[in-house]
Amino acid sequence: MLLSRVQGSLVAAVAGDCIGCLFECSGNVSMEEVLDAVQKIEQKAAKDKDETEGDRHELPFTDDTAMARSIAASLIEYKDINVPDIAARFAKEFEQEPARGYGAGVVTVLYALADPDLKDVFQPARKQFNGSGSYGNGGGMRIAPLGLFCHNQSLEELKEKTLSITRLTHTHPYAEVGALLESFAVQLALSLDNSKPLDTNNFLDVLLQRLQPTEEEIYEKHTERNRKEKDGGDKPEDKGIAGLPYCDKLELIRDLLKRDVDTDEVEEKLGTDVAALESIPTAVYCFLKGAGRSIPEIEERGPVEQTIIYAISLGGDTDTIATMAAAISGAFYGLESVPQAWQESCEGVRDALLFGEKFTEIISAREVKS
Ligand code: F2R
Ligand code: MG
Numbered sequence: 001m002l003l004s005r006v007q008g009s010l011v012a013a014v015a016g017d018c019i020g021c022l023f024e025c026s027g028n029v030s031m032e033e034v035l036d037a038v039q040k041i042e043q044k045a046a047k048d049k050d051e052t053e054g055d056r057h058e059l060p061f062t063d064d065t066a067m068a069r070s071i072a073a074s075l076i077e078y079k080d081i082n083v084p085d086i087a088a089r090f091a092k093e094f095e096q097e098p099a100r101g102y103g104a105g106v107v108t109v110l111y112a113l114a115d116p117d118l119k120d121v122f123q124p125a126r127k128q129f130n131g132s133g134s135y136g137n138g139g140g141m142r143i144a145p146l147g148l149f150c151h152n153q154s155l156e157e158l159k160e161k162t163l164s165i166t167r168l169t170h171t172h173p174y175a176e177v178g179a180l181l182e183s184f185a186v187q188l189a190l191s192l193d194n195s196k197p198l199d200t201n202n203f204l205d206v207l208l209q210r211l212q213p214t215e216e217e218i219y220e221k222h223t224e225r226n227r228k229e230k231d232g233g234d235k236p237e238d239k240g241i242a243g244l245p246y247c248d249k250l251e252l253i254r255d256l257l258k259r260d261v262d263t264d265e266v267e268e269k270l271g272t273d274v275a276a277l278e279s280i281p282t283a284v285y286c287f288l289k290g291a292g293r294s295i296p297e298i299e300e301r302g303p304v305e306q307t308i309i310y311a312i313s314l315g316g317d318t319d320t321i322a323t324m325a326a327a328i329s330g331a332f333y334g335l336e337s338v339p340q341a342w343q344e345s346c347e348g349v350r351d352a353l354l355f356g357e358k359f360t361e362i363i364s365a366r367e368v369k370s
């Protein structure tokens, strides 16, 4: 059912962020440590059943969810994307709760977006890192709601909307392609028949088929823009981007899934850091790995749980890789796959359920009309 899958994606993403952030930046993480933390959360949820709502202490969400919520709320209010409104929501959310763990560079953009005299909402992001733009994963970490919202809409539409939202804070081509990979993966997961096991090879084939021309186009445009700026004397020469590193990583994922690889190899080959290229393909891998339901130590758990626990066990940018992987997984497996104890333990789940209801209403009304 569409409702369960839309809610499943939004809720799993919140859980990935809230549980993942317990380990963000804590260096090497082991599966035992993650399982221990998860078991404590589950035991506490069982105890909290007897508490009144106000006495429960939920795991707080971080910037990943704060920004995703802004996008979801704006899409619901306008029933389409409204980029200046999303910019204003990002700025207001940051102003109200600056300690959600935002990236060190993006805060400059968020301050600038709060300026009522700002004429061009994309300008602060373009100025980041001496004009090269941020390559952080902040564009991808928050984009899942758009992939859901664009259910049954064209890839071109999803692409343009993803890029507009991403460019409010991130303009480096790697950040853009990363956000596209995440939104494409969420849209694809929601569209597939989930009454039979996921065909991981087919998922990768379709994703690659969709991403490749887009990745090529983004880099070509970037090179062209840089050439013009260099000729105009605005910028020093840029070496450009060689090859298609995201597509290469998707091929690598296919290979990793065939073998019994340890987390060190995954970390080394796919990455686990704050850079989009070093974390967004990793999230896709974690989704597919969890879908295989064969991770030692957690084989008895469901696929969304396996995806989140495994993503966190890789270490590094744990909240962000877990939230992105979970958003894809929840879109395929649905709300029933997110344990009740996890739902009760994470801040922001109730809102995610409401956003899911509204999204489903909007998608269904759009489909009746067309
Ligand atoms: N910020 C964090 N985690 C750090 C500490 C959190 C801790 N819990 C706490 O509260 O103290 N997590 C969040 O940030 C990531 C998303 O970051 P985003 O939005 O992409 O930010 P930014 O600043 O644009 O980029 C992140 C860093 O990447 C490096 N970088 C990016 N582009 C660069 C460029 N062109 N040249 C050089 N460096 C570049 C910089 O170090 C940026 O600060 C998520 O993990 C989210 O959870
Ligand atoms: Mg490790």
Ligand code: MG
Pocket: 021, 062, 063, 064, 100, 101, 319, 320
């Ligand atoms: Mg975060």
Ligand code: MG
Pocket: 024, 317, 318, 319, 320, 321
């Ligand atoms: Mg993070």
